[in-house]
Amino acid sequence: MSFLYPAHIATLQSLLLSHYNSHVTDVYKLSKGMTNHNYKCVLDNHEQVIVRLPGNGTSLLINRHDEYHNLCAIVPLFINVPLLYFNADTGIQVTRFVTELPETDHTGSIFLQAATAAMKKLHTAPVRFNNRFAAMSMIRQYYDITCQYDIALAPAFAAMLPVLERIAEEAEREAPGICPCHNDPVPENFILDRRYRCYLIDWEYAGMNSPLWDLAAFSLELNLSVSQEQYMLQCYYGPAAIPAYTCRVMQSYKILQDMLWYLWSMIKVHFHTDYFAYGVMRYNRGLSMLSSGDFLPPHIRLPETVVPV
Incomplete structure (x- = not known):
């Protein structure tokens, strides 16, 4: 053993x-x-x-x-x-235990087709989950935990909460209704077996949410290029037209995801799991996405990014 x-x-x-x-x-x-x-x-x-x-x-x-x-x-x-x-x-x-297909190419067409089909099957299923996964509720919950345990965060994070609140509200207005979602579709949570059957595992964060949250997270976690993300969306929507609001809402969700998992990382660091560099990466990337779009009102200046130590 x-x-x-x-x-x-x-x-x-x-x-x-x-x-x-x-x-x-x-x-x-x-x-x-x-x-x-x-x-x-x-x-x-x-x-x-x-x-x-x-x-x-x-x-x-x-x-x-x-x-x-x-x-x-x-x-x-x-x-x-x-x-x-x-x-x-x-x-x-x-x-x-399910035997996984060795050396799966997570950005290849076979995996993208299988993974998006699994997500769409979930999103369109006549299933109702027990809970609602709401981005800002989760961010507020995790932020409250950091305050409770006196966990150090980037100095400007508290001031960013109203901005994130506004982004979340705008995304919810534009996005379609909620459905059962996985909410953590990292590539490691998909298992493609030798018969090319796709399993989706680790349902800890599952809850009712916008399907675009899953698609945004999937793209972000795989670091898909613009063309790869477009192919993913074509796989998901099939012959139907991709809704005009899709990319804008997905970008909003990507920002919220980076900030949510930044808080998650800092909480894990407090409990002796070293995800500090990972958390800083997500915080910096979230700030970069905020600055590259029109998400911020003109009078708000972005804080400086955090550098891993």
């Missing part, structure tokens, strides 16, 4: 023995995932499962009861990997 945190190994062994009557023969810590600790476990019956153990501070950031409700709601869609166990009080989850 590979060397891992002893406490984590004990938890894995106890959980899988009590619920599956199986002993763990080997464990591999997965590099995927920024929020939690994820382990691939091989059992003595040769079954392979993925066990998620929540990371530090996640109870402040995630409602596991909402997550479980939403996971149950999407079961008929068959877009998540099979869920074997979920504890809404601890956040521990067990899913079946």
Whole structure:
């Protein structure tokens, strides 16, 4: 068995023995995932499962009861990997291991087509999630956590909140109605198997939201070029015309996403997970997007960007 945190190994062994009557023969810590600790476990019956153990501070950031409700709601869609166990009080989850297609090109046409099809299937499903994922509510919630724990932020962040509020309000006026959304469609949360079936995993932030939030996040996380983003949108909308407001609203959401995940990163840093450089990158990029468009009133000056130390 590979060397891992002893406490984590004990938890894995106890959980899988009590619920599956199986002993763990080997464990591999997965590099995927920024929020939690994820382990691939091989059992003595040769079954392979993925066990998620929540990371530090996640109870402040995630409602596991909402997550479980939403996971149950999407079961008929068959877009998540099979869920074997979920504890809404601890956040521990067990899913079946799915063999991923090796060396997936996340900006290639095959992946973009499969991923956008999975998102559209979710967005158009007759499903209602238990919660609303509203950008500014989340930003305010995370900002309040930073104040509660005296977490240092960029000096100008508090002054930017009214600007972000206005951007969010304008985006919601322009964007279509809400639907079930994943809200964290980073490339690592898509699994393309050997039969080119696409699974969407890690539903911690799922909630009712604008579908353009998912499309904006997907493009931002993949750092798609203008032409690649256009291809993604063509895959999503098919023969229908892409709504005129799409790119403008997506740009607004990208700014809000960078600022939201900047706060998330600083909270994780406080709880001893070193995402400082990542958080600063997101803050600086968000500021850059703010300055490159007409999002700011003329009388407001942008603060200087933060430099990682």
